[in-house]
Amino acid sequence: EKVSILPAEKTPVRVDSSLQQRRHTLPASEFRNLTPQDAISVFEIEREAFISVSGECPLTLDEVLNFLGQCPELSLGWFEEGQLVAFIIGSGWDKERLSQEAMTQHVPDSSTVHIHVLSVHRHCRQQGKGSIILWRYLQYVSCMPGLRRALLICEDFLVPFYLKAGFKEIGPSAITVSNMHFQEMEYTLSGQAYSRRNSDC
Numbered sequence: 001e002k003v004s005i006l007p008a009e010k011t012p013v014r015v016d017s018s019l020q021q022r023r024h025t026l027p028a029s030e031f032r033n034l035t036p037q038d039a040i041s042v043f044e045i046e047r048e049a050f051i052s053v054s055g056e057c058p059l060t061l062d063e064v065l066n067f068l069g070q071c072p073e074l075s076l077g078w079f080e081e082g083q084l085v086a087f088i089i090g091s092g093w094d095k096e097r098l099s100q101e102a103m104t105q106h107v108p109d110s111s112t113v114h115i116h117v118l119s120v121h122r123h124c125r126q127q128g129k130g131s132i133i134l135w136r137y138l139q140y141v142s143c144m145p146g147l148r149r150a151l152l153i154c155e156d157f158l159v160p161f162y163l164k165a166g167f168k169e170i171g172p173s174a175i176t177v178s179n180m181h182f183q184e185m186e187y188t189l190s191g192q193a194y195s196r197r198n199s200d201c
Contacts, residue, residue, distance in 0.1 A: 031136055034075040034087060039064045041084040042077075042119075049119045056178050058117040059089065063104060067091050067116070070106045073144070074113055076137045078129065086120040086133045090141070090150070098151050098184060100175055113141050113189075115152040134165050142189040149189050153182035 034042060043061045050057050059067070067089055068075060074090035091106035093114040102114050115137075120129045141147050153173040154162060163169070167185040175182055 028081065030079045031133075032077060032079070033072045034068050034077045034089070035072055036065055036068045038077060038084060038087075039068055042068075042087055042089070045084065045087070045121050046117055046119045048122055050117075056180065058103075064089065066104075067106060071108075074141070076133065076140060078133050078136075084121065085124045086118075086129045088115060088118045088133060088137045090115045090137075093151065097170070098153060098173060098175060103175065109146065111146055111148040113147055113150045115150055130161070131165065138165070138187060138189070147189050150187040151184065153184050155180065155182060159183050159185070 039061060042064050043057075043059075046059065046064075047057055071091050074092065076088050077084050078086040090113040091102075092108055092110040093102050093105075093112045094107045094110040095102075095112075098114060103116070118130060118134060118137075120133075138150065141150065150167075151170075152162070152167070153175055159169060162185045165187070167187045170184040170186050173182040173184040
């Protein structure tokens with residue numbers, strides 16, 4: 001009997017249903033607020049990123065858990081296939097400048113978000129992911145009622161990265177960690193109001 005062979009591009013492809021299911025439950029790329037269940041993944045990425053550079057972590061595991069419990073809405077995680085690849089953790093602050101207390105405190109209903117840490121998984125660095133998640137985060141918090149600005153401290157070598165993202169340098173920070181000195185940077189959120197109509201708010 002005659003067997004007709006279909007050209008390769010017309011051959012129907014059977015997709016394994018478990019793969020379809022997995023794909024359905026784990027989006028390829030997703031941005032969402034972090035929860036205390038994400039704390040271990042967060043801390044592992046943070047520890048690897050910072051200890052290799054400075055020997056210090058911005059947040060201990062307890063502090064990560066504390067902020068994700070108190071103000072998860074001020075955090076943002078980037079997940080690919082269900083794995084955390086980059087994140088930002090922030091908290092509320094109510095003074096003009098950041099002080100040592102800002103490192104561990106969350107002040108509810110304040111007009112300033114203090115960005116404690118931005119970190120990218122070591123396998124995903126040098127791909128622009130830090131800039132992307134920072135942009136997404138600033139767009140996201142600029143839609144939150146009452147928030148007017150973002151503050152952070154960083155080492156001198158990171159100042160150009162934040163300037164490029166739209167932050168301005170305020171000057172040397174009063175905060176020191178293990179003899180490390182920081183620059184304080186500010187980003188104005190209130191000017192974003194006009195663009196809200198065309199964004200995802």
